[in-house]
Amino acid sequence: MTAPEDQPPVVVPTPLAIAAREASRIAVLTGAGMSAESGIATFRDARTGLWKDFDPQDLASPEGWSADSDLVWGWYRWRAELVRRSEPNAGHVALARWQKQAHVDIATQNVDDLHERAGARVLSHVHGSLFEPYCSDCGTRAAFDDTGDVPAEADQRVPPPECPLCGGLIRPGAVWFGESLPEDAWAAAENAVRNADLVLVVGTSGVVYPFAGLPAIARSAGATVVEINPVDTEVSDMADHRWRTTAAVGLPALVAQL
Numbered sequence: 076m077t078a079p080e081d082q083p084p085v086v087v088p089t090p091l092a093i094a095a096r097e098a099s100r101i102a103v104l105t106g107a108g109m110s111a112e113s114g115i116a117t118f119r120d121a122r123t124g125l126w127k128d129f130d131p132q133d134l135a136s137p138e139g140w141s142a143d144s145d146l147v148w149g150w151y152r153w154r155a156e157l158v159r160r161s162e163p164n165a166g167h168v169a170l171a172r173w174q175k176q177a178h179v180d181i182a183t184q185n186v187d188d189l190h191e192r193a194g195a196r197v198l199s200h201v202h203g204s205l206f207e208p209y210c211s212d213c214g215t216r217a218a219f220d221d222t223g224d225v226p227a228e229a230d231q232r233v234p235p236p237e238c239p240l241c242g243g244l245i246r247p248g249a250v251w252f253g254e255s256l257p258e259d260a261w262a263a264a265e266n267a268v269r270n271a272d273l274v275l276v277v278g279t280s281g282v283v284y285p286f287a288g289l290p291a292i293a294r295s296a297g298a299t300v301v302e303i304n305p306v307d308t309e310v311s312d313m314a315d316h317r318w319r320t321t322a323a324v325g326l327p328a329l330v331a332q333l
């Protein structure tokens with residue numbers, strides 16, 4: 076295992092380095108790959124994907140919730156605990172640092188709080204948050220810390236807490252398949268990419284719409300679009316440049332040369 080000091084320096088592609096220095100407004104679109112180097116499994120990477128043991132329809136849908144709310148609540152509560160035991164990675168920290176010296180809007184699909192725990196402001200959590208559960212009947216927000224037992228396993232059933240106001244079941248704060256995105260969160264994300272000079276697309280497979288449509292919107296609005304992902308994705312062809320690196324390697328190198 077070579078020590079970090081023996082690693083060759085990370086070379087930031089020149090077009091990206093120039094674009095990042097010259098941009099007055101930057102939008103960063105992040106997906107699960109942003110948190111992969113914090114140890115949080117992505118959804119679709121075969122080896123470790125969160126879905127490898129579960130069918131998304133069973134866990135991340137209103138039908139799944141109606142069929143087995145204990146299983147769904149236990150899975151999300153388990154995921155929240157994984158996040159709580161994880162730390163922001165160097166990519167999260169780099170974005171927080173960049174925000175201190177430039178106008179950088181972050182719109183994320185991630186329901187974790189690692190951007191915030193790195194000190195970054197998140198403009199929009201378009202798919203909601205693990206840490207903002209609410210009543211499935213009256214919509215009242217529930218304090219996450221009051222939501223009871225922490226399951227030891229991903230498939231451990233845990234009865235969801237009851238709403239103190241109406242007695243309804245408290246549900247996870249994530250947006251499920253078949254549900255519409257929070258209007259204000261979507262509008263903020265779309266507005267950010269329409270007004271950005273540079274849009275970074277970091278760690279997303281680009282398969283879930285409408286978020287996956289943001290790079291095309293950015294491009295049509297005249298932004299330079301750069302993808303940071305180790306592999307090609309469904310949105311790679313929307314990028315002007317594709318940097319085949321990871322979030323925790325590429326972003327610190329990019330911000331360090333600004």
Ligand code: APR
Pocket residue numbers: 105106107108109111112117118119120131184185202277278279280281282283303304305306308320321322323
């Ligand atoms: N750095 C950057 N990208 C990475 C890294 C890394 N260290 N590790 C993996 N990736 C990339 C993968 O190559 C893949 O393209 O991150 C992407 C993860 O893709 P998905 O697992 O599909 O996650 P995401 O695109 O965020 O999923 C979108 O799907 O299940 C729904 O609501 C859920 O928000 C989620 C949405």
